[in-house]
Amino acid sequence: MDTHALHQRIRTLRSQAKILSSSTIEQRNQLLLTIADGLVRDYQLIRSANELDVAQAVENGQKESLVKRLIFSEEKLAAVTLGLQQVAELKDPIGHVLERRLLDDGLLLEKVSFPIGVIGMIFEARPDALVQIVSLCLKSGNGIILKGGKEAQRTNTELVASIQRSCAGSALGDTWLLLVESHADVELMLGMEKEIDLLIPRGTNQFVRYVMDHTSIPVLGHADGICHLYIDEHADLAKAVEIAYDSKTQYPAACNAVETILVHQAVAAAFLPKLAKRLAQGHVVMHGDAAAQNLISCTPYQEGDWGMEYLALEVNIRVVDSLEQAIDHIETYGSHHTDAIVSEDEMAIRTFFLQVDSADVFANCSTRFSDGFRFGLGAEVGISTAKIHARGPVGLEGLMSSKYLLKGQGQVVGTYSGTEPKQFLHTELAKDGSSLAFGGER
Amino acid sequence: MDTHALHQRIRTLRSQAKILSSSTIEQRNQLLLTIADGLVRDYQLIRSANELDVAQAVENGQKESLVKRLIFSEEKLAAVTLGLQQVAELKDPIGHVLERRLLDDGLLLEKVSFPIGVIGMIFEARPDALVQIVSLCLKSGNGIILKGGKEAQRTNTELVASIQRSCAGSALGDTWLLLVESHADVELMLGMEKEIDLLIPRGTNQFVRYVMDHTSIPVLGHADGICHLYIDEHADLAKAVEIAYDSKTQYPAACNAVETILVHQAVAAAFLPKLAKRLAQGHVVMHGDAAAQNLISCTPYQEGDWGMEYLALEVNIRVVDSLEQAIDHIETYGSHHTDAIVSEDEMAIRTFFLQVDSADVFANCSTRFSDGFRFGLGAEVGISTAKIHARGPVGLEGLMSSKYLLKGQGQVVGTYSGTEPKQFLHTELAKDGSSLAFGGER
Numbered sequence: 072m073d074t075h076a077l078h079q080r081i082r083t084l085r086s087q088a089k090i091l092s093s094s095t096i097e098q099r100n101q102l103l104l105t106i107a108d109g110l111v112r113d114y115q116l117i118r119s120a121n122e123l124d125v126a127q128a129v130e131n132g133q134k135e136s137l138v139k140r141l142i143f144s145e146e147k148l149a150a151v152t153l154g155l156q157q158v159a160e161l162k163d164p165i166g167h168v169l170e171r172r173l174l175d176d177g178l179l180l181e182k183v184s185f186p187i188g189v190i191g192m193i194f195e196a197r198p199d200a201l202v203q204i205v206s207l208c209l210k211s212g213n214g215i216i217l218k219g220g221k222e223a224q225r226t227n228t229e230l231v232a233s234i235q236r237s238c239a240g241s242a243l244g245d246t247w248l249l250l251v252e253s254h255a256d257v258e259l260m261l262g263m264e265k266e267i268d269l270l271i272p273r274g275t276n277q278f279v280r281y282v283m284d285h286t287s288i289p290v291l292g293h294a295d296g297i298c299h300l301y302i303d304e305h306a307d308l309a310k311a312v313e314i315a316y317d318s319k320t321q322y323p324a325a326c327n328a329v330e331t332i333l334v335h336q337a338v339a340a341a342f343l344p345k346l347a348k349r350l351a352q353g354h355v356v357m358h359g360d361a362a363a364q365n366l367i368s369c370t371p372y373q374e375g376d377w378g379m380e381y382l383a384l385e386v387n388i389r390v391v392d393s394l395e396q397a398i399d400h401i402e403t404y405g406s407h408h409t410d411a412i413v414s415e416d417e418m419a420i421r422t423f424f425l426q427v428d429s430a431d432v433f434a435n436c437s438t439r440f441s442d443g444f445r446f447g448l449g450a451e452v453g454i455s456t457a458k459i460h461a462r463g464p465v466g467l468e469g470l471m472s473s474k475y476l477l478k479g480q481g482q483v484v485g486t487y488s489g490t491e492p493k494q495f496l497h498t499e500l501a502k503d504g505s506s507l508a509f510g511g512e513r
Numbered sequence: 514m515d516t517h518a519l520h521q522r523i524r525t526l527r528s529q530a531k532i533l534s535s536s537t538i539e540q541r542n543q544l545l546l547t548i549a550d551g552l553v554r555d556y557q558l559i560r561s562a563n564e565l566d567v568a569q570a571v572e573n574g575q576k577e578s579l580v581k582r583l584i585f586s587e588e589k590l591a592a593v594t595l596g597l598q599q600v601a602e603l604k605d606p607i608g609h610v611l612e613r614r615l616l617d618d619g620l621l622l623e624k625v626s627f628p629i630g631v632i633g634m635i636f637e638a639r640p641d642a643l644v645q646i647v648s649l650c651l652k653s654g655n656g657i658i659l660k661g662g663k664e665a666q667r668t669n670t671e672l673v674a675s676i677q678r679s680c681a682g683s684a685l686g687d688t689w690l691l692l693v694e695s696h697a698d699v700e701l702m703l704g705m706e707k708e709i710d711l712l713i714p715r716g717t718n719q720f721v722r723y724v725m726d727h728t729s730i731p732v733l734g735h736a737d738g739i740c741h742l743y744i745d746e747h748a749d750l751a752k753a754v755e756i757a758y759d760s761k762t763q764y765p766a767a768c769n770a771v772e773t774i775l776v777h778q779a780v781a782a783a784f785l786p787k788l789a790k791r792l793a794q795g796h797v798v799m800h801g802d803a804a805a806q807n808l809i810s811c812t813p814y815q816e817g818d819w820g821m822e823y824l825a826l827e828v829n830i831r832v833v834d835s836l837e838q839a840i841d842h843i844e845t846y847g848s849h850h851t852d853a854i855v856s857e858d859e860m861a862i863r864t865f866f867l868q869v870d871s872a873d874v875f876a877n878c879s880t881r882f883s884d885g886f887r888f889g890l891g892a893e894v895g896i897s898t899a900k901i902h903a904r905g906p907v908g909l910e911g912l913m914s915s916k917y918l919l920k921g922q923g924q925v926v927g928t929y930s931g932t933e934p935k936q937f938l939h940t941e942l943a944k945d946g947s948s949l950a951f952g953g954e955r
Contacts, residue, residue, distance in 0.1 A: 093867045172889050178878060180888060187900050188870065268900050289731070289901045310923035317925030417952075424918050424950035425535045428630065434949075436620060436921030445929065446622060446917070447614050447939035458629050458710050458914040459731045460902040472900040475888070476866050479878030481752035483759030487887065497889035508866035510859075 077259055080249060081216065081266045085189055087247040088214030092186045094243055096163040099209055102241045106209075107155040109237035110202070110230070114148055117233065120225035121198070128196075128222050136324070141196045143226055151202045154450065158206040161449045164467045165212050166506050173498040175487075177480040183506045186212035187472045188268040191260050193282060195220040195274035201230055204271065205248060207450055211470040214247045216267065218257050220274070228252075261286040269470075271453055276380065291469060293430075293456035295406035296326030297380050298438045301397040301423070303414035304337040310435060311342060311413040312349050317437040318411070320353035324382050326454065327409045327431075327441040331377060331387040333397045336362070339390045343367045346388075355384045362390035377404040394419055398426050405429065407456050409441040430456050430463040476507050519701055522691060523658065523708045527631055529689040530656030534628045536685055538605040541651055544683045548651075549597040551679035552644070552672070556590055559675065562667035563640070570638075570664050578766070583638045585668055593644045596892065600648040603891045606909045607654050608948050615940040617929075619922040625948045628654035629914045630710040633702050635724060637662040637716035643672055646713065647690060649892055653912040656689045658709065660699050662716075670694075703728040711912075713895055718822065733911060735872075735898035737848035738768030739822050740880045743839040743865070745856030746779040752877060753784060753855040754791050759879040760853070762795035766824050768896065769851045769873075769883040773819060773829040775839045778804070781832045785809045788830075797826045804832035819846040836861055840868050847871065849898050851883040872898050872905040918949050 091099070110117070121143040128138050170182035190213045192204050201217060208215040219227040231250040238245035251260070260267060261282065270290045272282040280294040300318055302311045318329035334342055339362060347367040350357060358376050359369035369388060376387050377400070391397045401410050411433035412423040420434045431441040441464065443451025448466030455461045461469035486493050533541070552559070563585040570580050612624035632655045634646050643659060650657040661669040673692040680687035693702070702709060703724065712732045714724040722736040742760050744753045760771035776784055781804060789809040792799060800818050801811035811830060818829050819842070833839045843852050853875035854865040862876045873883040883906065885893025890908030897903045903911035928935050 089868055089870075174882070174887065174889065178882075182905070185870075284729075287726075287729070289899075307923065313925055314923060317927050321926045321930070420920070421950060421952060424916075426531055428531075428627075429916065431917045431919065433919040434921065436919060436924040437926045439926035440616070440620075440919055440921075440924070441917075445616065445926070445937065447616065447937065457731075462915055463624070463917040473904055474866075474871065475873045475883075475905040477873065477875040477878055477882055478862070479876065479882075481749065481756060482878040482882070483755055484763045484879050484881035484887070485759050488763070495887065495889065508863060510863060 074259060077251070077256065078266065081189065081263070083246050084214045084216065084249055085266070087244050088186065088189060088212065091209070091214070091243055091247050092165060092212030094212070096165075098242055099212070100159040102238065102243055103155050103159040103206055103209060105241065106206070106234050106237045107152040109233050110148065110152060113229070113233040113236075114145075117143060117226060117229045120229040124223055124225045133222065137196050137222065141198070141223055141226075143198045147199050151199050154203055155206050158210050158450055161210060161467060164210065164471050166509050168502040168504070168506050169473055171500040171502050173496055173500055174477070175482065175493070175496050178482050179478050179507065181476045181507055182473050183476055183508055184471045185474050187470055189214040189216065189266060190470065191216045191218070191263070191267040191270045191288070193218045193257060193260065193270065193272045193274075195278060196222045197273070198223050198226045198230055200273055201227055202234075203450065204452065205234060207452055207467060207470060208248070211467050213470055215249070216260060217248065217250045218252070218260060219250070221254075224252060261288070264288045273453060289460065291455050291457070291461060291465060292453045293326065293406070293408055295380050296328070296408045297331070297378065297404060297406040298327055298329050298408055299331050299333060299401050299405055299410045300329045300438060301333040301394075301401070301410070301412045302335060302338060302342055303394060303412055303416060303419050304335040305416035305419060306335075306338060306342070306413040307415055308338065308342050308345060312345050314411070314413055314435070314437050315346055316349045316353060318439055319350065319355055319386050320384065321437065321439045323384050325439065327438050328382070329386060329438050330380055331389060331400075331404070333389050333391050333400055334363075335394070335397070336390050336392055339363070340366055343388065350386070353384065355386055357386055357388050359388040360390060363388040380406075394422060398423065401427055401429070408454070409433065409438045411436065411438050430454065478507050516701060519693070519698065520708065523631065523705070525688050526656045526658065526691055527708070529686050530628065530631060530654065533651070533656070533685055533689050534607060534654030536654070538607075540684055541654070542601040544680065544685055545597050545601040545648055545651060547683065548648070548676050548679045549594040551675050552590060552594060555671070555675040555678075556587075559585060559668060559671040562671040566665055566667045575664065579638050579664065583640070583665055583668075585640045589641050593641050596645055597648050600652050600892055603652065603909060606652065606913050608951050610944040610946070610948050611915055613942040613944050615938055615942055616919070617924065617935070617938050620924050621920050621949065623918045623949055624915050625918055625950055626913045627916050629912055631656040631658065631708060632912065633658045633660070633705070633709040633712045633730070635660045635699060635702065635712065635714045635716075637720060638664045639715070640665050640668045640672055642715055643669055644676075645892065646894065647676060649894055649909060649912060650690070653909050655912055657691070658702065659690065659692045660694070660702060661692070663696075666694060703730070706730045715895060731902065733897050733899070733903060733907060734895045735768065735848070735850055737822050738770070738850045739773070739820065739846060739848040740769055740771050740850055741773050741775060741843050741847055741852045742771045742880060743775040743833075743836075743843075743852070743854045744777060744780060744784055745836060745854055745858060745861050746777040747858035747861060748777075748780060748784075748855040749857055750780065750784050750787060754787050756853070756855055756877070756879050757788055758791050758795060760881055761792065761797055761828050762826065763879065763881045765826050767881065769880050770824070771828060771880050772821060772823055773831060773842075773846070775831050775833050775842055776805075777836070777839070778832050778834055781805070782808055785830065792828070795826060797828055799828055799830050801830040802832060805830040822848075836864060840865065843869055843871070850896065851875065851880045853878065853880050872896065920949050
């Protein structure tokens with residue numbers, strides 16, 4: 072698509088997204104279920120396209136992990152259709168009254184949740200991520216521009232064709248979503264700060280970093296996941312061993328897997344041999360600082376290790392003098408994603424909670440809990456390490472913005488200023504009931 | 514300050530801001546009152562510095578409006594100290610429990626409000642804005658780097674010296690705020706995306722636009738304020754005239770003053786002569802399209818007028834065919850700041866509320882109500898036209914981020930996955946009471 076055609080198409084998408092955002096929740100939920108049925112009906116088409124993509128990827132010598140993520144198996148179809156049904160069951164995120172205040176008699180202010188507008192999603196090889204993000208955008212009333220990896224191009228085309236057939240038969244139309252395909256389109260998307268309100272990149276760190284560095288559109292996501300586990304001097308060491316083992320081995324390629332374990336010197340001699348034994352069962356390679364090397368056999372620490380995101384069965388071990396040194400280490404080398412303390416000392420936990428400046432700060436549990444599903448958000452767009460807008464695992468709420476609505480009876484500001492200004496009431500009202508925008512009357 | 518020294522200083526500022534964010538609300542409120550007392554005590558020093566700045570500005574031939582904003586009179590001192598007292602009375606924004614969910618027995622999740630971290634404020638000639646933003650940052654536990662305009666340099670230096678003297682005597686210290694002075698420091702600030710979490714520029718449109726275009730740090734604010742007033746076919750025309758008059762003339766230099774009045778063709782003949790008569794009393798120059806020119810005497814519309822932010826006693830008049838055309842005009846030419854409808858038709862109001870995509874969408878009242886004080890937010894950082902994070906007038910809430918805190922008893926994710934996964938409870942709990950980070954126990 073050339074720039075002009077793409078701009079035109081996105082203008083259509085934006086106005087169709089407005090219809091989406093004014094639609095009833097029943098219409099959006101019904102369409103979610105229709106899309107699920109459609110994908111089941113069209114599975115053979117999608118499967119055939121996917122087999123071609125997979126064969127091509129194997130032929131091109133792609134990594135096994137990529138090929139695995141690329142395969143759109145019947146299990147993935149089942150997960151995707153279940154996901155659509157679950158999103159249909161979530162509460163409507165549109166039209167929540169976030170503030171309601173009577174400024175004066177007959178002058179009512181509401182802050183109401185509305186969709187952000189147009190979301191741009193750029194993702195690598197996972198076709199199931201496409202369906203997930205489409206479902207969340209539909210539910211939240213946002214238009215969506217999708218750019219998938221070229222490895223999954225045939226699969227994505229069939230998935231979107233199936234979704235659009237389901238949409239075409241509904242009142243909501245099929246122009247609120249758009250699949251773009253060329254690499255040139257990605258560059259166009261990165262420059263469309265007037266057309267796209269939020270970008271969600273999903274893929275490798277390098278890829279997310281590239282997107283963040285090449286656009287002025289707000290980006291929701293995270294590049295690095297350098298997570299820490301600190302074993303305090305007052306830790307229950309048996310718990311600490313199992314938490315460390317789970318945090319590293321339960322799924323080492325995940326962003327919330329631990330990369331560095333910090334151990335208080337007072338418990339290092341008692342803890343590290345137990346830890347080394349347990350991690351050996353998981354075939355984990357340990358990189359230890361000098362103090363750790365004195366207590367266990369491990370690969371000697373090398374310059375730069377503290378900043379590594381291994382995403383593999385490797386972990387750093389550092390012995391620290393104090394809680395403060397642990398917090399300093401996390402501030403210096405961490406990526407503000409997920410960091411955990413193991414301690415039975417409530418004051419140490421509280422200090423850690425207060426002073427560690429990360430999206431997810433945990434005590435006495437695995438870093439792997441950092442996840443939208445485990446957090447009970449229903450569905451996840453991604454995990455944000457930004458401090459603005461959304462932080463941590465992001466569900467539907469992260470796809471919402473708000474508007475202030477003010478309804479009067481002819482009031483003017485002149486009345487409330489000058490030498491004898493009328494005073495505002497500023498009476499806080501209950502937030503229940505329908506918004507002014509949806510026919511709520513008071 | 515050279516780059517290295519500035520980085521060092523900001524590192525100190527960031528760690529001091531952590532102490533601020535862990536302090537009690539009593540400590541922060543007490544310091545706000547101490548700062549107010551200090552400014553009164555130091556007023557002669559500040560006044561002398563201010564007189565030199567003002568004399569210099571006059572000598573340099575600065576605009577009268579700038580000189581007026583620059584003067585730090587006793588009235589402004591009184592307003593500033595009252596502001597500090599009012600901020601001290603606002604509720605503590607730190608530590609609010611935004612979500613609380615029991616993931617499983619003994620595994621409690623909280624989403625808790627925490628300060629954003631380090632705010633960078635770049636402002637032009639208003640010294641009172643300096644005190645206001647310092648008070649909001651102190652209350653919300655954020656470190657602050659201030660860069661004022663060179664016209665106010667002597668005044669700002671004395672203001673910050675006074676504030677720092679008050680801080681030095683408190684437990685919170687005086688290193689959480691920093692005044693930088695050279696233009697080179699602004700360029701340094703714009704590049705400090707690792708050190709500064711949020712930039713708040715306050716000044717002319719061109720200035721805000723420059724900041725937005727030259728940094729990858731999130732920016733809170735707005736460049737343009739092209740606000741519209743739409744007079745519907747079912748408008749009460751008497752109300753419409755007064756709302757239009759107030760929206761344009763009550764303070765024409767404000768971002769929320771109306772720039773274009775859209776009039777439904779069905780009421781144009783009845784409305785426009787009344788409007789013209791009233792606006793003439795306010796010496797407002799009207800730029801009318803062809804249809805308006807047929808009904809009233811006005812300056813003919815010229816290409817580009819719809820995109821003008823006059824910030825003066827000038828306004829565009831356009832006759833439209835329908836509500837839809839009005840909404841289209843606002844989407845095409847507006848800046849998503851504040852737009853209002855005048856109508857007695859509830860369905861027209863609802864359509865306007867739903868489909869106009871602006872931070873503030875009003876019905877039957879003046880656009881000039883778009884303001885943090887009038888909205889009852891207590892204090893205002895600025896008005897945001899971003900759709901991410903904060904939108905519309907922004908109070909303390911816009912200076913807050915959040916963390917997810919998770920406290921367990923040794924739980925690992927392995928338990929909740931695999932072939933016989935334990936199910937999560939995901940029980941929603943009441944959000945009242947103290948957070949885990951502040952000693953809340955459940």
